[in-house]
Amino acid sequence: MKTEMAYTQAFEKLEALIAQLEDGDIQLEDLAAKIEQANELIAICEMKLRRTEDDVKSAISKAASKRKK
């Protein structure tokens, strides 16, 4: 389910988590869970970025090959 999250949504959550970390708002006992959550969000962002980049490249090369025909 988490992988269905959009890049923007995942990145916004990640930014909010980092802001909490920077402000010291997270209790030490919650820290490990929050770090894990942040790592999951990072993985989603990276996966979404890769997939979008691949999609864009493929769309561009499709358009280029259509033009050649």
Add this chain to the structure above:
Amino acid sequence: MTGQIKLSALVDQIEEAIQTSFEGEMFWVVARIMNVKKYASNRRCYLTLEEYENGIKTAEMRSVFWASAYAEIEKFEKLTGQVFKDGIEITCRVKVRFHKVYGLNLDIVQIDIAHTIGTLELERQQTLDRLLKENPHTIQLFDGVYRTFNNRLPLPAVIEHIALITAPNSDGQRDFQQEMAKNKHQYKFFITEFLTTIQGDNAHKLIAEQLTLIEKSGLHFDAVAIVRGGGSQTDFKPFDDYELARYVAHFPVPVFTGIGHDRNQSIADLMAREQKTPTKVAALFVDHNFEFENNLIELKTRFFDLVENQFQQAKEKVAHARRMVKLASPEAILNRGFAIVMINNKIITDPKNIREQDELQTILRDEIIYSTVTRKNNNEN
């Protein structure tokens, strides 16, 4: 019947009278030329010089250019851009000659070409003035440049469909088609030909008819090309015609002219977009499309750069987040020499919860230290 004389005697007397009056004399006369018969091979031209008043002929003389003066006709055509033909008014230098058999003639020895150029220029200026006066909203003059409804029409981004007005089997037709066909970018053009005579007295009407055909064809055209090529530098008078110029100025599709004369611009040229020759008109269409392709390539490059930048920025942001998260992790904290204090496996964040004799677990990076609290002091630092 007294006093009869032979015809030849009378003719002798006439000849003598004429010689007495005109021998060695030459005169500049202004007249209209008619019945022009040019024999280029033996370099002679026979014609009549005529004068009219209120449409009525008031004088006529048979005249001739002999071989010695034939070059005057060639010079006239070259310098005025006009064919030496019936209906033109000229100023010429003549001498009176009488032949016992052929009668009275004028030998033309020189043409005042400056006079003809002046007359043509005056007529041309009158036509231009009339175009401005009668079409104030669609034909205007700014800084010596004629701005018309037609030559201000925006050009489509790509010119593909072209209506070509030209003479059949002419140099202009061939030059234009060849230039388009061999264009180095291999652009494809769709050219529909509207063929007609493009020189002569009726040319302006015939060209206008072709423009009407284009307008009524129901076909879409991006541009109209009127081309005429080859060696002839003369007879561009049809393109100075008021009605044709006005039609071109108001034509709803951009008109390009390449009517092949360098001496001067015709009025139709001024009302349209002028390119001098058929080849130049064709080259302009090719260049126009090449410019569009260049813009497209530039846009594509900018687009790719923007996409690349966007991904790069997003990747950098995620990488930064990863670094921040890593720094905040308990492992990173322990690596920096900090410790986590626990009592009964519960993290202690408030020292008030620690009492003397409590058993502490101090978690360091590699080890856990078990200890008992023997004393507590306030941290003065």
